[in-house]
Amino acid sequence: MIDLRSDTVTRPTPAMRAVMAAAEVGDDVYADDPTVRALEERTAELLGYEAAVYMPSGTMTNQVALRAHTECGDAILCHSHAHIAVLERGAPAALSGLSIIPLAGAGGVFSAAALEAAIPSAHPFIPAVQAPPRLVCIENTHNVGGGTVWPLATLQEVIEAARRLGLRLHLDGARLWNASVASMTSEADLAAGFDSVSVCFSKGLGAPVGSALAGSAAFIARARRFRALFGGGLRQAGLIAAGALFALDHHRERLREDHANAQRLASGLAGIDGIAINADAIVTNIVRFQVETMTAGQFVDRCHAAGVFLLPSGTNGVRALTHLDVSETDVDLAVERIGSVMSEAGRMIEAMP
Numbered sequence: 039m040i041d042l043r044s045d046t047v048t049r050p051t052p053a054m055r056a057v058m059a060a061a062e063v064g065d066d067v068y069a070d071d072p073t074v075r076a077l078e079e080r081t082a083e084l085l086g087y088e089a090a091v092y093m094p095s096g097t098m099t100n101q102v103a104l105r106a107h108t109e110c111g112d113a114i115l116c117h118s119h120a121h122i123a124v125l126e127r128g129a130p131a132a133l134s135g136l137s138i139i140p141l142a143g144a145g146g147v148f149s150a151a152a153l154e155a156a157i158p159s160a161h162p163f164i165p166a167v168q169a170p171p172r173l174v175c176i177e178n179t180h181n182v183g184g185g186t187v188w189p190l191a192t193l194q195e196v197i198e199a200a201r202r203l204g205l206r207l208h209l210d211g212a213r214l215w216n217a218s219v220a221s222m223t224s225e226a227d228l229a230a231g232f233d234s235v236s237v238c239f240s241k242g243l244g245a246p247v248g249s250a251l252a253g254s255a256a257f258i259a260r261a262r263r264f265r266a267l268f269g270g271g272l273r274q275a276g277l278i279a280a281g282a283l284f285a286l287d288h289h290r291e292r293l294r295e296d297h298a299n300a301q302r303l304a305s306g307l308a309g310i311d312g313i314a315i316n317a318d319a320i321v322t323n324i325v326r327f328q329v330e331t332m333t334a335g336q337f338v339d340r341c342h343a344a345g346v347f348l349l350p351s352g353t354n355g356v357r358a359l360t361h362l363d364v365s366e367t368d369v370d371l372a373v374e375r376i377g378s379v380m381s382e383a384g385r386m387i388e389a390m391p
């Protein structure tokens with residue numbers, strides 16, 4: 039089975055497992071785990087922030103950040119397709135009492151003008167009926183947007199606009215590593231100007247568990263309180279943190295292979311009748327396309343039966359991700375199998391009375 043559902047399906051390599059098995063550990067709730075501390079320090083340094091805190095998931099780092107930046111009843115602004123808005127099970131409302139002001143823009147990227155236009159006017163004739171906007175969230179790369187990398191100039195304009203408007207800024211950098219490799223810009227440069235940054239080790243980097251939230255020392259101390267409140271205190275977490283440290287050292291540069299494989303997959307898919315894809319828009323490891331002759335659900339089921347695991351996304355949309363456990367040969371085989379599924383469907387349509 040060629041599993042293209044997500045870059046989270048990777049398994050730790052033998053070298054990573056060896057490092058994990060040998061990790062020095064302690065009770066991290068008492069700040070006694072030297073491997074977790076090393077990972078937090080390394081992450082903060084890489085991102086250019088004072089401190090970082092390790093957590094079990096990207097959802098938790100995002101939600102702890104939201105909680106630490108806001109008060110119940112505030113509003114946050116993010117793209118209408120942001121992971122925080124649509125894929126975290128309503129957590130901003132459920133855990134922090136936040137409403138969302140959704141912003142539009144191609145590929146998950148919005149402009150400074152869109153941000154400014156979404157802020158309620160401060161004119162005294164207009165009653166303050168809206169929740170006070172507090173925080174802007176940017177996702178880089180953008181998952182639902184198709185692995186988009188924010189152009190640096192747009193990023194800078196949005197950061198400046200948010201500052202002018204007195205808003206705080208959070209970066210959901212679950213795949214910031216991919217953005218860095220694709221744009222040949224350091225993670226620190228992409229993470230500059232925010233109040234907090236969330237990164238994941240368990241996606242393209244191939245570690246089994248974990249994410250980190252970075253920010254100022256004062257902000258991270260506050261975030262630790264909410265990590266505990268949300269049940270995210272871990273004990274001998276050095277075992278898994280060691281996998282993340284290994285991934286930082288060994289799996290960042292190789293992301294360019296995943297990007298090349300994603301392009302190879304996209305160009306292969308572009309040659310199959312009944313699949314609509316803009317192969318030029320694929321810049322990282324996320325490939326999104328449309329199926330024209332059946333629903334995404336039917337297509338995904340048939341591909342699964344043919345040995346390719348994909349994710350449906352909407353009525354006709356499909357998502358495929360390349361990762362550490364997918365080779366160039368796997369990509370070619372996947373294209374071949376998907377091609378057979380589509381020609382079989384084409385023959386069935388032609389044979390219909």
Ligand SMILES: Cc1ncc(COP(=O)(O)O)c(C=O)c1O
Pocket residue numbers: 094095096097098100121122177179180181210212213238240249
């Ligand atoms: C952009 C983005 N942010 C956050 C997350 C959440 O990460 P986790 O699955 O570790 O909770 C994901 C997961 O795919 C993601 O794509």
